[in-house]
Amino acid sequence: MTGSPGSRTGRVRVLIVDDEPALNEVLSVAVTEAGWRPYPALDGRSALSTARGCAPHAVVLDGMLPDLDGLQVLRRLRLENPKLPVLMLTARDALEHRLDGLEAGADDYVTKPFSLEEVVLRLRGLLRRAASRDGRTDDSVHVLGDLVMTGDTLEVRRAGVPVQLTAKEFDLLSLLLGHPRQVLSKAQILDHVWSSSFDGGGNLVEVYISSLRRKIDKGRAPMIHTVRGLGYAIRAAEDGR
Structure with a gap:
């Protein structure tokens, strides 16, 4: 299961996985109106089978399915296509549930109830960034303390240990590393990592910062810092506060 926008002829293919037929149909209509081709599936097993057949460019995946758990799917x-953009849908808005999805490899999420416009906007952003990564020629390397990010291979290591990030987490870390020690506001992060036309809502930035900390800082001296009332900054561990 491979592919990226433009890698095959025809429209962008979006796999839609939700066990509610009415919602599946509505999402399919929204995807069609956005100019993409929907491939609906009502459960996890059919989703995996459909994915192998259509090689989707992106996936909209419900977190709760009647057979396989959404995280299992x-x-x-991710095993078959590590770079495939995945947007999770969930009715559970607790922080730990969203972190579980991000930890499993989701690139973004929306909680039910949601607007179709928001789903399309999130998908458009994921597809745009996937296309940008596929055409990336930048071989620059960001180094901050014992943290190393390699731009062309999308690899991240801390103290020599590989760190697995989702596409959105990589974008967030890239933004932080591009401005070491500089405090970035939530608005700046939303503007650069998501879209200037997307207000983000709720605690989207906090969720991704928390997920990134779990992967970058867990068991180590912290590098990602919260500056109360202002935003977030990344510093080499030896810089302290």
Whole structure:
């Protein structure tokens, strides 16, 4: 299961996985109106089978399915195509549930109820960034303390240990590393990592910062810092506060 926008002839293919037929149909209509081709599936097993057949450019995946758990489906999709953009849908808005999805490899999420415009906007951003990464020629390397990010291979290591990030987490870390020690506001992060036309809502930035900390800082001296009332900054561990 491979592919990226433009890698095959025809429209962008979006796999839609939700066990509610009415919602699946509505999402399919929204995807069609956005100019893409929907491939609906009502459960996890049919989703995996459909994915192998259509080689989707992106996936809209419900977190709760009647057979395989949404996270199980996500992990299997990731095994077959690590770069496939995945947007999770969930009715559970607790922080730990969203972190579980991000940890499993989701690139973004929306909580039910949601607007179709928001889903399309999130998908458009994921597809745009996937296309940008596929055409990346930048071989620059960001180094901050014992943290190393390699731009062309999308690899991240801390103290020599590989760190697995989702596409959105990579974008966030890239932004932080591009401005070491500089405090970036939530608005700046939303503007650069998501879209200037997307207000983000809720605690989207906090969720991704928390997920990134779990991967970058867990068991180590912290590098990602919260500056109360202002935003977030990344500093080499030896810089302290």
